[in-house]
Amino acid sequence: MSPPEDSDTPSLIREAIRAKREHKSAIEEDIASLEASLLADIEAFDLDAAERRARREQNTSSAAGMSDSTLVFPEIVPTAVVQRPPVEAPITQTTASQPPAGSKGGAPNSTLLDQLRHQAEIRQREMHSALAERNSTNEAIDQALKHLFFYLHEFVQQLNILKPAIAREYPLIERHILGSLTWQEGFADYRTQSQSAGALVELVNFTYRLTGAALPVIERDGPAVERFRATLFDFGLPFTCKEYKNERSYVERAEFQIASEISVSARWRADFAKGVLMLETRNLERLGSAVHTLRPQAVDQALLEEFGRLVLSQPNHFRDLLRR
Numbered sequence: 001m002s003p004p005e006d007s008d009t010p011s012l013i014r015e016a017i018r019a020k021r022e023h024k025s026a027i028e029e030d031i032a033s034l035e036a037s038l039l040a041d042i043e044a045f046d047l048d049a050a051e052r053r054a055r056r057e058q059n060t061s062s063a064a065g066m067s068d069s070t071l072v073f074p075e076i077v078p079t080a081v082v083q084r085p086p087v088e089a090p091i092t093q094t095t096a097s098q099p100p101a102g103s104k105g106g107a108p109n110s111t112l113l114d115q116l117r118h119q120a121e122i123r124q125r126e127m128h129s130a131l132a133e134r135n136s137t138n139e140a141i142d143q144a145l146k147h148l149f150f151y152l153h154e155f156v157q158q159l160n161i162l163k164p165a166i167a168r169e170y171p172l173i174e175r176h177i178l179g180s181l182t183w184q185e186g187f188a189d190y191r192t193q194s195q196s197a198g199a200l201v202e203l204v205n206f207t208y209r210l211t212g213a214a215l216p217v218i219e220r221d222g223p224a225v226e227r228f229r230a231t232l233f234d235f236g237l238p239f240t241c242k243e244y245k246n247e248r249s250y251v252e253r254a255e256f257q258i259a260s261e262i263s264v265s266a267r268w269r270a271d272f273a274k275g276v277l278m279l280e281t282r283n284l285e286r287l288g289s290a291v292h293t294l295r296p297q298a299v300d301q302a303l304l305e306e307f308g309r310l311v312l313s314q315p316n317h318f319r320d321l322l323r324r
Contacts, residue, residue: 137275137296138200144277144299145201148268149190151304152206155311156186159208166210168313170262170287173218173228178262178287180213204268208311212260225254232256235287236263262287266307279322285310298324 110118163183170178186208193200220228225243232239238259243251267280277299279292302321309316 134275138198138272140296141270141272141275141277142200144296145190145204145268145270147299148304149188149201149204151301151308152188152204155308156188156206156208159183159186164312166311166313168285170283172215172258172287173231176215176218178212178215178260181210181262182212184209184211200270200272202270202272205265206268207263207265210262210264212262214260215258218256218258219253220256221253222251225251228256229254232258235283237261237287264311292322294322295324298322 160183166181166183168179168181172178186206188204188206190201190205191203193202218228225241229241238261240257242255242257244253244255246252262283264283265281266284267278269278269280271278275296277294277296279294280289281292282289284290298321303318306316306318306321310318
């Protein structure tokens with residue numbers, strides 16, 4: 001029985017291979033037929049008719065009470081063509097070899113950002129330099145005013161004990177002169193800035209009072225009465241006034257009795273904005289006010305000694321040292 005089985009084996013194999021090929025061909029034919037049918041259905045499909053049919057069915061179901069508010073049916077609309085924005089060219093940094101419009105250019109192969117950074121660094125150095133210079137000037141003013149106060153404080157203490165004669169005359173009006181003066185009392189103090197502003201010394205005030213020989217009564221008539229009264233107020237001279245009025249209450253004349261007392265002041269004030277010292281005096285060398293400007297570096301021992309001689313009405317070179 002074995003030989004017949006062996007002879008049938010090749011034939012069985014050939015039949016199996018043929019059947020497999022035929023089955024594969026049948027599957028391919030079925031797929032091709034299905035694709036052709038789908039393409040035909042797609043070409044024959046009417047989108048507008050389908051939309052109208054769907055709306056009719058929806059209206060019919062709504063009329064029959066079959067609508068459900070929870071169901072949402074999207075509206076069928078043709079697919080719109082998507083407009084894509086144009087692709088912009090990439091932004092590149094402008095080099096110094098091709099500076100942008102309005103720029104002044106800079107070093108070769110440097111970008112605009114490099115130029116701005118360089119300018120900012122220069123500006124920062126300038127600001128730091130200006131700040132350092134201003135701080136140095138403020139410190140110089142502070143030290144100068146401290147030096148002034150220490151000297152004047154000691155100076156006025158000695159004069160309050162000695163009460164020396166001051167050989168100075170103050171012409172007042174016509175032949176009337178305030179003279180034969182003697183030191184009565186002096187005072188020196190200072191004022192500083194707030195702690196938040198740096199607590200620097202900003203003012204040194206030096207005041208003293210002189211007394212002299214009594215003055216005779218001075219008479220003034222008519223409009224000169226008010227002018228003379230205003231002058232005495234400006235000089236800070238104490239006085240009494242006896243007015244004589246007519247029947248219309250108009251002052252015809254007045255008699256002034258002026259006390260032989262003179263108040264003298266010297267205010268050394270800091271001007272930090274300008275980096276200088278301001279010396280504001282009243283009745284120092286003559287009746288009235290005066291203002292002097294000096295650098296803080298000019299305040300040294302020589303200047304203070306000359307100022308002391310000026311106060312005592314001794315020969316001095318104070319004005320010359322102020323102009324240094």
